[in-house]
Amino acid sequence: MFENNLASTELVFFWDGEGIDKAMVFSDFEATLDGYVGLNVYAGQDKHAAYVQLDDALKVRGVVLFNIAFDKTGFPERSWNLPLRHMAEIAGRGPDMGAGPINLVCRSQCSISWHAPKLWDPVMQGRNTFAQIAEQVTVAAPRFGLKPKRRSAPPPPAYVDEDIPVLNDDDAPVLTESAAPAPAAPAAAPAGWVQERTQLLERLAEQQLHINTLSNDKNETVARLGLLHQQQVDILGAQNTKLLSQQRAVKAQADALREQIEVMQQQMASMRGLEENLATERRLHEEQLASVMHAKVGEETQKFEELLRRKEQEYLTREARLKAEYQLALEQRLGEETARFGARMDALRNDLVRREESVADLGRQLAAVKSEQAQREEGAADEFLRRLETLGMNFVVFHPGAGHVSVTVPELAGYVSNPMAFVAAKCLVGEEQYRAWLAHYENPRCTASIGDNKCCEARLIRTDSPTKFSTGQSDRCARHQSADTAIDNVLRFR
Numbered sequence: 001m002f003e004n005n006l007a008s009t010e011l012v013f014f015w016d017g018e019g020i021d022k023a024m025v026f027s028d029f030e031a032t033l034d035g036y037v038g039l040n041v042y043a044g045q046d047k048h049a050a051y052v053q054l055d056d057a058l059k060v061r062g063v064v065l066f067n068i069a070f071d072k073t074g075f076p077e078r079s080w081n082l083p084l085r086h087m088a089e090i091a092g093r094g095p096d097m098g099a100g101p102i103n104l105v106c107r108s109q110c111s112i113s114w115h116a117p118k119l120w121d122p123v124m125q126g127r128n129t130f131a132q133i134a135e136q137v138t139v140a141a142p143r144f145g146l147k148p149k150r151r152s153a154p155p156p157p158a159y160v161d162e163d164i165p166v167l168n169d170d171d172a173p174v175l176t177e178s179a180a181p182a183p184a185a186p187a188a189a190p191a192g193w194v195q196e197r198t199q200l201l202e203r204l205a206e207q208q209l210h211i212n213t214l215s216n217d218k219n220e221t222v223a224r225l226g227l228l229h230q231q232q233v234d235i236l237g238a239q240n241t242k243l244l245s246q247q248r249a250v251k252a253q254a255d256a257l258r259e260q261i262e263v264m265q266q267q268m269a270s271m272r273g274l275e276e277n278l279a280t281e282r283r284l285h286e287e288q289l290a291s292v293m294h295a296k297v298g299e300e301t302q303k304f305e306e307l308l309r310r311k312e313q314e315y316l317t318r319e320a321r322l323k324a325e326y327q328l329a330l331e332q333r334l335g336e337e338t339a340r341f342g343a344r345m346d347a348l349r350n351d352l353v354r355r356e357e358s359v360a361d362l363g364r365q366l367a368a369v370k371s372e373q374a375q376r377e378e379g380a381a382d383e384f385l386r387r388l389e390t391l392g393m394n395f396v397v398f399h400p401g402a403g404h405v406s407v408t409v410p411e412l413a414g415y416v417s418n419p420m421a422f423v424a425a426k427c428l429v430g431e432e433q434y435r436a437w438l439a440h441y442e443n444p445r446c447t448a449s450i451g452d453n454k455c456c457e458a459r460l461i462r463t464d465s466p467t468k469f470s471t472g473q474s475d476r477c478a479r480h481q482s483a484d485t486a487i488d489n490v491l492r493f494r
Contacts, residue, residue, distance in 0.1 A: 009058075009146065010085075013136055015048040018123075020132055023140040026051070026084075038074030045070055048120055051084040052133060056149040058141050059099035060133060062088035065106045065120050082115055094209065097134055108216050109209060121216055124209070225369055232362055236355060243351055250344050257337050264330060271326075275319075282315075385409050399423040400441050401434070401466045427466045437469040448480035456480055 010026035022041075031037050046069045053062035064084050069077045090111045094104025105111070107119040122129035141147075289308060388409050395407040397415070402423050407415050415422045424434035440463060446456035458477040463469045473481060 009054040011052045011054070011137065011140060011144075013050045013052065013133065013140075014042070015050075018127075020136050023136055023143075025144055033076055033080075035075055039070060040074040042070045043074040044072050050129075050133060051088065052137065053088055053103075054137065054141075054146070055099060057099065058137065058146060058148045060097040060102055060137060061099060062091065062103040063094065063105070063130075063133060064088050064091070065104075065122060065129070067118055067120055080118075082118060087112060087115065095130055097130055104209070106209075122209075222373070225366075229362070229366055236359055236362075239355060243348060243355070247348055250341070250348070254341055257341070261334070278315075278319075282312075385412065399426075400438060401464075402426045424466070429466045429469075433469065433471070434466050436471050436475070437463065437466040440469060440475045444475075446477040446480055447475045448477070 012024050012026055012029040013020045014022040016022075028037070032039060046067060049066055049068050051062075051064040051066065052060055055061045064082075064087050066082055066084070068080055071077055087105045087110070088103050091103035091105040092109045092111070094102040094109075096102070105119065107116055107121045110116040110119055285308075289304070386409075393409065395409075395412065396404050397407060397419075398404050399419075405423065405426055407422075411422070418431075420435060421431045424431045427434060429437070440460075444460045444462040446458040446460060448456045450456055456477060456479075458479075460475070460477060463474045468474070
């Protein structure tokens with residue numbers, strides 16, 4: 001069996017999905033790291049693992065949650081070099097697993113910041129990571145021949161989640177008189193207070209680890225979605241750029257075809273000029289023949305006329321054939337180029353339609369992801385407020401005119417949405433009257449206008465209560481109060 005030394009009280013667990021599927025002593029894991037024995041079952045995989053240190057009573061005293069990647073031969077990648085023992089020695093406090101708070105190293109709690117990306121955070125809900133480790137330690141210790149050298153101390157008294165509030169760095173609970181703890185007996189007060197304080201600190205550390213874990217998961221999810229969205233936007237941008245370049249190429253080809261058509265039209269114009277020249281030459285020949293016909297008679301004249309008719313017929317036939325061939329070739333070429341250009345334009349339009357549909361789908365997916373993320377965050381906030389309400393916690397705020405106001409958890413949302421309206425209701429006045437009184441309370445001066453956008457600014461006696469404040473009277477000096485108000489003030493002092 002294994003010798004019960006330091007290496008044998010250090011275990012390494014591997015996760016497959018949500019549960020632990022393999023356990024080994026640290027010495028065997030070091031042999032794998034040194035390249036002696038490979039883990040073929042993990043070839044080409046990235047695994048969650050945990051380095052666990054046990055004390056003499058086989059209770060967990062240190063845990064390092066790390067990631068490790070294996071190559072195709074089942075050996076760890078050469079770049080993996082985490083100092084597990086050193087990290088466990090300088091670790092922060094973790095949950096109590098039977099022998100006091102353990103030393104815990106994870107992604108959210110790592111003393112060596114550049115090793116944090118190679119770690120992972122524990123699952124704190126349901127069948128959490130620490131419960132799985134404790135269960136596997138009890139199974140793996142007998143299998144590896146590990147025996148406790150001393151008895152473990154009895155575990156501290158159990159406590160439940162409802163006994164201790166969940167706090168973060170910005171929360172500050174205010175206990176009301178009904179929620180304040182009753183004083184303990186004089187003899188048992190110091191020891192009980194120390195024990196409760198120790199349990200509270202341990203629970204707060206565990207809850208803070210839970211909050212950091214959830215925050216890291218949320219940030220990683222948002223970053224991954226943002227990276228995916230950016231990659232898709234870059235791909236679509238590249239595709240759109242390619243389509244634009246293709247469209248420019250097709251437009252250039254269309255311009256080239258247009259230039260060729262113009263060249264052909266110029267050639268046709270030159271052909272028409274040639275035909276006109278031939279017609280001119282024909283008229284000249286006819287005139288010459290007419291003069292010859294007048295000069296000559298008889299058989300020679302007839303032979304010449306016959307020869308002239310044949311030549312004319314050959315010329316007309318040749319001219320008609322050349323025109324038909326040229327026109328047919330021109331129409332065929334124009335039809336082919338037009339069909340090819342139309343097909344390319346149709347394909348480009350179809351590609352643009354598909355790209356627009358893809359962009360619209362991605363936009364809807366991103367909106368759905370953002371909505372889901374917002375709903376999750378809102379649900380987490382509502383759950384947190386409900387837990388505070390079950391603990392009987394209130395918040396106390398101070399406002400002039402109302403003093404210290406107690407805000408219960410159900411009233412918290414209304415207070416946050418409009419504090420002025422909330423305090424005005426507590427003072428039994430309207431929100432506008434409270435705002436006017438607050439401006440008077442902070443600066444008791446006459447607000448009557450004296451022209452040129454200036455006010456009287458005469459000092460007044462401050463009205464201490466919003467219910468006694470009257471706009472146009474309490475914020476005006478005697479010189480700028482209305483006549484009725486002045487009369488009331490005179491009658492009041494008689």
